Amino acid sequence: MNKAANASANAAKGPTNAVDKKVVLAYSGGLDTSVMIAWIKEKYGLSTVAVLIDAGRAAGLEEHRQKALTIGAVEAVVVDAKEEFAQDFILPALAANALYEDKYVLVSALSRPLICKKMVEAAHESGAGTIAHGCTAKGNDQVRFDLGIRSLDPSLKILAPAREWNMTREQALDYAAERGIPIPLKKDSPYSIDENLWGRTVECGPLEDPWLDPPEDAFAVTAAPVAAPDEPAYMEITFEAGVPAALNGMKLPLVDLINAVDALAGAHGYGRVDMMENRLVGIKSREVYETPGALALIMAHKEIEDITLPRELLHFKRPLEQKFADMTYNGGWYDPLMDALRAFMAETQKRVSGDVRLKFFKGSCTVSGRKSPNSLYDFGLATYGGEDAFSHDAATGFCELWGLPLEVWAKKSK
Ligand code: ARG
Numbered sequence: 001m002n003k004a005a006n007a008s009a010n011a012a013k014g015p016t017n018a019v020d021k022k023v024v025l026a027y028s029g030g031l032d033t034s035v036m037i038a039w040i041k042e043k044y045g046l047s048t049v050a051v052l053i054d055a056g057r058a059a060g061l062e063e064h065r066q067k068a069l070t071i072g073a074v075e076a077v078v079v080d081a082k083e084e085f086a087q088d089f090i091l092p093a094l095a096a097n098a099l100y101e102d103k104y105v106l107v108s109a110l111s112r113p114l115i116c117k118k119m120v121e122a123a124h125e126s127g128a129g130t131i132a133h134g135c136t137a138k139g140n141d142q143v144r145f146d147l148g149i150r151s152l153d154p155s156l157k158i159l160a161p162a163r164e165w166n167m168t169r170e171q172a173l174d175y176a177a178e179r180g181i182p183i184p185l186k187k188d189s190p191y192s193i194d195e196n197l198w199g200r201t202v203e204c205g206p207l208e209d210p211w212l213d214p215p216e217d218a219f220a221v222t223a224a225p226v227a228a229p230d231e232p233a234y235m236e237i238t239f240e241a242g243v244p245a246a247l248n249g250m251k252l253p254l255v256d257l258i259n260a261v262d263a264l265a266g267a268h269g270y271g272r273v274d275m276m277e278n279r280l281v282g283i284k285s286r287e288v289y290e291t292p293g294a295l296a297l298i299m300a301h302k303e304i305e306d307i308t309l310p311r312e313l314l315h316f317k318r319p320l321e322q323k324f325a326d327m328t329y330n331g332g333w334y335d336p337l338m339d340a341l342r343a344f345m346a347e348t349q350k351r352v353s354g355d356v357r358l359k360f361f362k363g364s365c366t367v368s369g370r371k372s373p374n375s376l377y378d379f380g381l382a383t384y385g386g387e388d389a390f391s392h393d394a395a396t397g398f399c400e401l402w403g404l405p406l407e408v409w410a411k412k413s414k
Contacts, residue, residue, distance in 0.1 A: 021046055022047050022048075022074070022126060022129070022130070023040055023044075023046045023049070023128055023130045023131070023132045024048075024049045024119055024122045024123045024126060024128045024130070024131050024132070025048045025050050025073075025132040025133070025134075026051060026053065026115055026119050026131070026132070026133045026134065026145070027050035027052050027068055027076070027134075028052070028064075029052065029063070029064030029067060030184065031172055031173065031176060031183065031184060032172060033050075033134040034068070034071055034176065034182070035167075035172050035175050035176050036048070036161045036162075037050065037068060037071045037072055037181075038071060038072060038175075038181060039161050039175070040132060040161065041072060043161075044159075046130070047074040048068075048073045048074065048132070049074060049122065050068035050069075050073040050075070050077070051076075051077055051079060051118065051119060051122045052064055052065060052068075052077070052078045053079050053081050053114070053115045053118050053119075054079065054081060054082055055081055055082060055085045055111045055114055055115070055197060056085060056086075056195075056196045056198070056255065056258075057195050057197060057200075058196075061078045062078070065078055067182055070182065071181050071182075075126065079118050079122070081114055081115075082197060082255050083254075083255060084114065085196065085197055085198075086197060086255045086258065087254065088114070089110045089111070089113065089114050090110065090198055090258070090294075091243060091254070092342050092345060092346075093105075093106060093110055093198075093324075093328065094242070094244070094297060095242050095342075095345040095348070096320070096325070096341070096345045097301060097305075098110075098298075098321060098324050098325040098328060099298065099325055100277070100325045100326065101275065101277060103273050103275045103289075104275065104277065104287065104289060105198055105199055105291045105294035106198070106328050106329060107194065107195075107196060107199040107200065107201050107289065107294075108141060108144075108194045108196075108201055109140065109144060109328050109329045109331075110328060110333075111194075111196045112141055112144035112148060112331070112333075113144065113148045113333035113334060115145070115148075116131075116144070116145060116148030116149050116151075116152060117148070117152060119131045119133075119149065120149060123153070123156055124153075129155075129156060129157055130157040130158070130159050131145075131149050131156055131157070131158055132158075132159040132160070132161060133145040133158070133159075133160055135160055136163060137162075137163045137281075138281060138283060139279065140279050140280050140281065140329065140330070140331070142163065143281070143330065143331040144333070145158070145160070146158055146160075146331070147331040147332065147334070148331065148333060148334060151334035151335075152334060189205075190205025190206060191203065191204055191205050191207070191218060192204040197258055197259070198258075198291065198293075198294045199262075199271075199289060199290060199291030199292075199293070199294050200220060200289065200290040200291070201289055202218045202287075202290070203285065203288070205218075206218075207286055207287075207288055209286075210276060210286040214274055214288050219272065219288075221262065221271075221290045221292065222270065222271050222272050222290045222292055223266065223268065223269045224269060225269035225362045225363025225364075226269075226362070227269070228268045228361075228362045228363060229267070229268060232268075232359050232360060232361035233264060233267075233268055233359070233361075234357055234358065234359055234360075234368065235247065235248060235261065235296075235357070235358045235360065236248050236249065236355055236357050236358075237261070237296075237297070237300045237355065237358065238354070238355050239300070239304045239352055239353055239355075239356070240353050241349050241350055241352060242346075242348075242350075242352040243349075244257055244258075244261075244297055244300070244301070245257075247260055247261065258294075258297070259293070261292075261296050262292050262293025262294075262296075264360065265295070265296045265358075265360055265365060266292040266293070268362065268363070268365075269362055269363035270295070270360050270363055270364065271289075271290055271292025271293070271295050271365075272288070272289070272290055272363070273287075273291060273295075274286075274287075275287055280329065280330045295365070296358055296360075296365050299358065299365060299367060300356040301352070303367045304352050304353070304354045304355075304356055304370065305348075306370075307370050307371075307372050307375050307376065308351050308352050308353065308372050308374045308375065308376060309348065309351070309376070310376060313348060317344075320344060320345075323341065324338070324341045324342075327341070351374040352374075353373060353374055354370065354371055354375065355370065355372070356369070356370045357369035357370070
């Protein structure tokens, strides 16, 4: 008996006594979740409703839907959740300039709570008592799924076959072949990839050596910086109350705007991230991301905040942004603290309006201009020229009192 068969014979956990006979599976169309449709039937005698969630940049959805039915799913549905992802997940994250460990825009971490919400809705609609997901035991995504589902409907059971079956990729391929489950036709990629409107994540294969320069074939949406155009490109993004509303003066729906920024920034080689990341489960892992649009939008958004928000608010907001990113990363999207953080962030965005000009050139992105009807930049106060309106006299007294405690301390310390 191989390891996989052994595992499935021994493990008797899961919803064996479930009154319902239906599972809704967060189906990706990949090998693992395809195998799961058969495995769930064999192991637990449950029928699977396959649910494909489109959070942007999903390819071959209809093909995958058909495949799920071929494998034996009793139902297979595609849920277009792009708009909801943009409005309810990306926008709050942008308001919080959310970056995990200062680098990762939370591509997967943001989409998992959306997927949970859609899966819970699907379970309610189809009368299923269990939600199944394809996550393994080593990643963050399992945590996000489990916590998300439990927060939204604690009565639902959760099934994570890949956490139970202990199959290697080869064993999963054998399992599929034995049962006539279609195996992905295209050349087997060494990478594990997750992709949505907010970017693309790449893990595994050669990237597991943190010293190795990421091979060019790890990237799909960014040009190699050396091969990017030799002329810089400029982009103007208009924000209205924290929301990116127009690109180069043209109003665009949010999803289209994100896609357009992503395409242009990526074409100029911007948006590649290579980092050592601390996973919630205690593992350090080397992660590669391609997130040109998200990084450019966060950069532009921060800039409009810098010209429209006062110092104390900006400085107070910073650690809360980090908390927001950590909570999201760690599966806490539906935690009441996140409701409070989102409310705080929303309050800060009311006057965050204006235009930012970004310059892209061979892998770099820099802010090259900013303006706002709510600008707190006062030329008269800032200028060193003849129009100076700053009170130089008041500065002397200001310094005297501001430095007073230091002076007292210094005298006493002598
Ligand atoms: N390390 C990233 C995160 O935890 C990326 C995860 C990608 N997920 C995946 N199933 N390939 O958010």
